[in-house]
Amino acid sequence: MNEFVERQMKLTWRPPKKSYDVVIVGAGGHGLATAYYLATRHRITNVAVFERGYIGGGNSGRNTTIIRANYGIPAAVRFYQRSVDLYRGLEQETDRWLMHQQKGILWMAHSEAAVRTERMRAKLNTEFGAQTQFIGPRQVQELCPQLDMSGGGRWPVLGASYHPQGATARHDRVVWALAEGAMERGAHVHQNTPVEGLILDGERVAGVRTAAGDVAAGAVVSAVGGHVSRIAAMAGLRLPIRTHRLQAFVTNHYRQQFGPIVASSELFFYASQTARGEMLLGAEIDPQPSFSYRSSHDFVQDVCRRALCLLPFMGNLRVLRQWTGVCDMSPDYSPIMGRTGVDGFYLTTGWGTWGFKAIPAGGEQMAELIATGEVPELIAPFGLDRFARDRTMADRGSAGTH
Amino acid sequence: MSLRIPCPICGDRSVHEFVHGEIRRVPDHVTDPDERDLDFAFHHDNEEGVVTERWFHAQGCRRWFEIRRDTTTDRIVEPSES
Numbered sequence A: 001m002n003e004f005v006e007r008q009m010k011l012t013w014r015p016p017k018k019s020y021d022v023v024i025v026g027a028g029g030h031g032l033a034t035a036y037y038l039a040t041r042h043r044i045t046n047v048a049v050f051e052r053g054y055i056g057g058g059n060s061g062r063n064t065t066i067i068r069a070n071y072g073i074p075a076a077v078r079f080y081q082r083s084v085d086l087y088r089g090l091e092q093e094t095d096r097w098l099m100h101q102q103k104g105i106l107w108m109a110h111s112e113a114a115v116r117t118e119r120m121r122a123k124l125n126t127e128f129g130a131q132t133q134f135i136g137p138r139q140v141q142e143l144c145p146q147l148d149m150s151g152g153g154r155w156p157v158l159g160a161s162y163h164p165q166g167a168t169a170r171h172d173r174v175v176w177a178l179a180e181g182a183m184e185r186g187a188h189v190h191q192n193t194p195v196e197g198l199i200l201d202g203e204r205v206a207g208v209r210t211a212a213g214d215v216a217a218g219a220v221v222s223a224v225g226g227h228v229s230r231i232a233a234m235a236g237l238r239l240p241i242r243t244h245r246l247q248a249f250v251t252n253h254y255r256q257q258f259g260p261i262v263a264s265s266e267l268f269f270y271a272s273q274t275a276r277g278e279m280l281l282g283a284e285i286d287p288q289p290s291f292s293y294r295s296s297h298d299f300v301q302d303v304c305r306r307a308l309c310l311l312p313f314m315g316n317l318r319v320l321r322q323w324t325g326v327c328d329m330s331p332d333y334s335p336i337m338g339r340t341g342v343d344g345f346y347l348t349t350g351w352g353t354w355g356f357k358a359i360p361a362g363g364e365q366m367a368e369l370i371a372t373g374e375v376p377e378l379i380a381p382f383g384l385d386r387f388a389r390d391r392t393m394a395d396r397g398s399a400g401t402h
Numbered sequence B: 001m002s003l004r005i006p007c008p009i010c011g012d013r014s015v016h017e018f019v020h021g022e023i024r025r026v027p028d029h030v031t032d033p034d035e036r037d038l039d040f041a042f043h044h045d046n047e048e049g050v051v052t053e054r055w056f057h058a059q060g061c062r063r064w065f066e067i068r069r070d071t072t073t074d075r076i077v078e079p080s081e082s
């Protein structure tokens, strides 16, 4: 895939320079989007992205690609809605087919308590700009005929919050389109070039030590996904982040069309159909902090057991592939973006199991911060300083698993 | 197979029977009392490598115990290796 895209995109690879205005560590979606928006919105192109592996080799190329804005707190709804909107225009803007497809997402309720939660979520979402409505079982069944409305007898579908803007996009197309957009405007991307240290000038971060030598930088942005604690430690920072694995799997081809994305907080799984017709399933993180990419059979077993309650047709499918990413989990299940208290050093992290949808808005806002020096209003609530100020942005229920 | 945690009483059991307990250590260089509180409440070493951690066998003998585990491989490190 990568060689194919590279050939198609005619990217020019250049050796690292001795200095850049901005150095971004990590060529995942967030790092590349930051470079992309610095170039397109602010004409800042003396920028390099250093990647220890290959473009999109981290979580950005391993996720289940769900895009939605139906979050649980006003600031999050606004932020993710911005990202949903940017995603909708991204194909046209980059002139690349990203396989962006609006499918709608159904969030099932199987108990009276969950009905209340989903009703509240729908109200709050709509109020802050992410259109969502609570619908009853008949409408749910119409939108997704394959659902067993009795939930296998134990998890009856009493209704769902329906967020029509729920969408998916092809993850590696997204990261490569952003890389291409940044590179054709002059930004550099250096693959296979890990950042091994930070260059400190007194109290401030003034560059990076890479496998290809020292590089000076006006600003350094850490966008390294699950490995952020290591980079932050190089700047003398300890972070409210713990890294956990998240797994997912796909089945073989399911002949029927499966329209929407379905999720259930009580059964703790979500499912959608890929463009190839596979059923794609995800669930919650593994319990132990870990950087291991190993997948486990009991994950598949457990998720299948739960999924079969709602999607009995899956009993006739086979699991084809299973994989794992390592997620930067924040304690309040909200992202951490912006300044760090260390001059010249910026963070975009806390993307946990929910950061793919945030790639365009995260990049756009980080780019604005770096270009203007002002913290944009949209991300001001998500600064690292919120923990010291007792202003955590708790949103576990809606960041949850995807 | 999922991670198996070696309970000293019950033997190797699935990780899903346990509650993870991190051993939190505020570094000595953090001296300001507010900073120490903040660190203790929120910050983690989040180390890539061998860590010492506590586990509670919630769905078993209900005892706390300590193990050493390599977070990059999830392998349990025997005391003799350290």
Ligand SMILES: Cc1cc2nc3c(=O)[nH]c(=O)nc-3n(C[C@H](O)[C@H](O)[C@H](O)COP(=O)(O)OP(=O)(O)OC[C@H]3O[C@@H](n4cnc5c(N)ncnc54)[C@H](O)[C@@H]3O)c2cc1C
Residues within 6 Å of the ligand: A025, A026, A027, A028, A029, A030, A031, A050, A051, A052, A053, A054, A055, A056, A057, A058, A059, A060, A061, A062, A063, A064, A065, A066, A067, A193, A194, A195, A196, A223, A224, A225, A226, A227, A246, A247, A248, A282, A323, A324, A325, A326, A327, A348, A349, A351, A352, A353, A354, A355, A356, A357, A358, A401, A402
């Ligand atoms: C199984 C799974 C399913 C998911 N499903 C969804 C979903 O449906 N919807 C959603 O919104 N989100 C989802 N997510 C979360 C989403 O994938 C991530 O939050 C998002 O991709 C984070 O992007 P990133 O750019 O911050 O990190 P990454 O994509 O992980 O990029 C970080 C990059 O930094 C590089 N790096 C690390 N250390 C260094 C170093 N020292 N020097 C140089 N480079 C370095 C890594 O190699 C990597 O390429 C899922 C995640 C997983 C694992």
Ligand SMILES: [Zn+2]
Residues within 6 Å of the ligand: B007, B008, B009, B010, B011, B057, B060, B061, B062, B063
């Ligand atoms: Zn025990």
